[in-house]
Amino acid sequence: xxxxxxxxxxxxxxxxxxxxxxxxxxxxxxxxxxxxxxxxxxxxxxxxxxxxxxxxxxxxxxxxxxxxxxxxxxxxxxxxxxxxxxxxxxxxxxxxxxxxxxxxxxxxxxxxxxxxxxxxxxxxxxxxxxxxxxxxxxxxxxxxxxxxxxxxxxxxxxxxxxxxxxxxxxxxxxxxxxxxxxxxxxxxxxxxxxxxxxxxxxxxxxxxxxxxxxxxxxxxxxxxxxxxxxxxxxxxxxxxxxxxxxxxxxxxxxxxxxxxxxxxxxxxxxxxxxxxxxxxxxxxxxxxxxxxxxxxxxxxxxxxxxxx
Numbered sequence: 001x002x003x004x005x006x007x008x009x010x011x012x013x014x015x016x017x018x019x020x021x022x023x024x025x026x027x028x029x030x031x032x033x034x035x036x037x038x039x040x041x042x043x044x045x046x047x048x049x050x051x052x053x054x055x056x057x058x059x060x061x062x063x064x065x066x067x068x069x070x071x072x073x074x075x076x077x078x079x080x081x082x083x084x085x086x087x088x089x090x091x092x093x094x095x096x097x098x099x100x101x102x103x104x105x106x107x108x109x110x111x112x113x114x115x116x117x118x119x120x121x122x123x124x125x126x127x128x129x130x131x132x133x134x135x136x137x138x139x140x141x142x143x144x145x146x147x148x149x150x151x152x153x154x155x156x157x158x159x160x161x162x163x164x165x166x167x168x169x170x171x172x173x174x175x176x177x178x179x180x181x182x183x184x185x186x187x188x189x190x191x192x193x194x195x196x197x198x199x200x201x202x203x204x205x206x207x208x209x210x211x212x213x214x215x216x217x218x219x220x221x222x223x224x225x226x227x228x229x230x231x232x233x234x235x236x237x238x239x240x241x242x243x244x245x246x247x248x249x250x251x252x253x254x255x256x257x258x259x260x261x262x263x264x265x266x267x268x269x270x271x272x273x274x275x276x277x278x279x280x281x282x283x284x285x286x287x288x289x290x291x292x293x294x295x296x297x298x299x300x301x302x303x304x305x306x307x308x
Contacts, residue, residue: 006123011055013129018052021045023151024158031082039077043069044158047166066170073163083156094143104142109135160277164270167219174218178227187231195236203236204303207247211255212296219264221255228255242307250307254299260292261285 021044029041046065054062072078095102112134116127136150158165187210195206210232214224225248233251238244259265262285269284280286 018048021048028081043072043078080159084152105135105139108138208254212258215255215258216262247307250303257292260288
């Protein structure tokens, strides 16, 4: 399947997501509580425009809209407005009525995503879109909710996740900008000024810690990998005799240790706080911190003994 066709299919899913954002904007602007409803509605409307029409409007305009999103968030104009939540009694009645059948849509979603992503040429992004639709259909067949609850619950989830839901996209774009602007070269020059070449242990420590720290700053190990591998991994590990496959794999998973310790990794550490309505916004990170520190030491040790 050609890349053009795949991109066209992706556009369909982006438009569907944009329509959801428009509905959320409508729910916000029609909220009985007037406080910050305009700012909230404007945020979701701008996001809908970016998802639906981003490729077709000038990049300068895209940039202006993104800056507006940032300003609305910075000045705390985005709030949860006019959602329809589920009370505890309804949850208990649903659990008693459907039992383990409630897990069927989630399992269907996961299985379809794996099948489409791994055994078709459509790829992971389209796999997620298709699996979401199939999962929704399975939920309609199993639970048989009223149609309005699909929109209401989608709106509730969208608003509870909030602005942090788009943070991974911004961070991935930031990684590309860092790579193009030559940040890797600057880091390499700085490291070489005090890190001696030929020391395998120090090279392993620098590579893993570089991935961890840069991932904590960017919230995305994939974005950090290109920069840190070019600036530290190649000159201080791979060029010194390190196996590129082993070193690269350990550097990537080592970067995920940084993911466990930073609020910038919104999809891992901030979304669960919003979805579970946790009182401690850093509760997930605090729980993961001891494990992450142990794994950092393990990764450095494995790279030193396995890569060389």
